[in-house]
Amino acid sequence: MQLIDWMILAAVMMATTAVVLWTRKLTRSVADFMAANRCAGRYVLGVSEGAAMLGAITVVVFFEMHYNSGFGPAWWKLLQLPIGIIIAMTGWVIYRYRQTRALTLAQFFEMRYSRKFRIFAGILAYVAGVVNYGIFPAVSARFFIYFCGIPEHFMLAGISVPAYPVLLAGILSIALWYVFVGGQIAVLITDFFQGMFGFVVFTVLIFFCMWKYPWNELISGLLASPGGAAMVDPLQNKSDQFGFVFFGISTAAMFFNNIGWQGRSGFNASASSPHEALMAKVLGQWRQLIVAMLMMVLPLCAVLVMNSAVHAALAQQISSTLSAIPDGTYIQQQMTVPVVLRYMLPPGFVGLFCAMMFCAMITTDQPYLHSWGSILIQDVLLPLRKGRPLSPEQHIRWLRLSICGVALFAFFFSLLFRQTVYIAMFFSITGAIFLGGAGAVIIGGLYWRRGTTAAAWATMITGSVLAISGIVIMRVWPDFPLSGMEMNGITMLAALSVYIGVSLLGREKFNLDEMLHRGACAEGSNKGVLPARGLKALITPEFSRRDKLMYLLVTGWTLGLFGFFVVVTLIGKFRGLPLKFWSNWWHFYIYLTLSLAVVTIIWFSIGGIRDIKKMVGVLSSKVRDDTDDGRVSK
DSSP states (O other), rough: OOOOHHHHHHHHHHHHHHHEEEHHHOOHHHHHHHHHHOOHHHHHHHHHHHHHHHHHHHHHHHHHHHHTTTTHHHHHHHGHHHHHHHHHHHHTTHHHHHHHHHSHHHHHHHHTTOOHHHHHHHHHHHHHHHHHHHHHHHHHHHHHHHHTTSSSSSEEETTTEHHHHHHHHHHHHHHHHHHHHHHHHHHHHHHHHHHHHHHHHHHHHHHHHHOOOOOHHHHHHHHHHSGGGGTTTTGGGSOOTHHHHHHHHHHHHHTTTTTGGGGGGHHHHSSSSHHHHHHHHHHHHHHHHHHHHHEEEEEEHHHHHHHOOHHHHHHHHHHHHTTTTTOOHHHHHHHHHHHHHHSSOOHHHHHHHHHHHHHHHHHHHHHHHHHHHHHHIIIHHHHTTTTTOOOOOHHEEEEEEHHHHHHHHHHHHHHHHOOOHHHHHHHHHHHHHHHHHHHHHHHHHHOOOTHHHHHOOOOOOOHHOOOHHHHHHHOOOTOOOOHHHHHHHHHHHHHHHHHHHHHHHSSOOOOOOHHTOBBTOOOOTTBBBBOOOOOGGGTTTTOHHHHHHHHHHHHHHHHHHHHHHHHHHHHHTOOOOOOHHEEEEEEHHHHHHHHHHHHHHHHHHHHHHHHHHHHHHHHHOOOOTTSSOOOOOO
């Protein structure tokens, strides 16, 4: 890190802080703090939620995947395209969830099932969430230590102080203060600007890497790596942990657990209407495709540097740095690509990447702290008060104290926990504590009148017990034949079977129209209007001409790409494809993605700034409703 790099990082931190301070005056109620008073438009919501999904730890996860498996994860991730487009285009789960007007998922559980189940689900979500989040600060702190070359100890008043806990405390304090000041409003606006900044930086870095490392040299470096031809041809790798099985189960989980994970719960309730929530998912699907491809190139260039004879001297220097990392094999693997980038990028570009990772860290830490802290108050403590409300000032104070508790837990967990599996595997098994049963309970509650409260209880207990059993087994039996993702798949299947079986034993029929405010229970001009069905439900009268064009553009591109994936996979499996084909395809696809990235940056920036102006205008003049605080009125 040269002076110019530190200056770039400082400038981005100051700009983010200024935006947070600007949002402070807009937060005046619990609904503001929890869900930006449901004023977010599609662009700000789509970009900010996408940025929250792409935290510093997620970037490290993708780096880890591609460094070990080459192009393979990018190919098998195309399995998710049809599910992603179905979710986005139909508004699967998110549209109906927004119709309930719930501030949290467990509030919806009280509407649909019971208050006791809300409390139980809230506790389960909270425990799973804070444990899952516990390693986020650890990965971020290690990244900055090894990327920036921060010494492991420094002298303070003559005492040697370890840098790691100090950096942990600093990282959490920044995110904590940002959430304190503006709640979900600050999260949305800062995540939008930071998400667009990260998008621009990734695009610039990929253009630089593609110029610095000729394509033939990059392919040669991949072929010279331990993975060999399988790094270029994903169909050749038979034992890849991030191959077909991993992404197959992950694809099913996308559909089964849509909106189930509550680390970004504020985004699910923040849309200005159900239609805007749907369109945000459409735009998010488009952005996610581009960003996922951009993240692939940097770790592949790291493979080249570490395995090409041309860069042997630099690789030796990098290996010496990595061997000095004291926390074991998995931590060294996590830090390999960041350390390579530190040596590979010139001054200025190092600062840009470091600032981008700072933004990626904040865009995830903010909503996670906000979500888990809010869930403890909204879905556990307040329901236990049995209808006795807090004043808005007391309510927000409770929320802030709870958020502090999450940060404190994350600090000590990151300080003491020693990771023994890949980050992605840790995510899948800890997330299953809640998600194993939540998916069936959410889908059944929103779409099936026959779903019962007894089925919800049985399903959540089954999912959590199986997930916790998996964690224990994998800790005491390191050579257990199933991965965390495979255990997650078994848990989801068992939970779905339990929900259907127990529901069919009951005779309850829930009034979905009342909960979703539709049909005879709708308000205003929509009263008595039945929801559209069949193909008419895909493009409703809410769609403008521009919405329809955007909808068809994303659908056509996604389905065309998936069709190509299916055809090539079948040909490759049965007849085989030469490495030349794969090399040409990846070369073309990267430059196509870069072209789309430039267009998307301009398009989303204009739309997002327009949305922010509109949201600020609404929040500045809107009359607050103090009863809109997550209570359920029968």
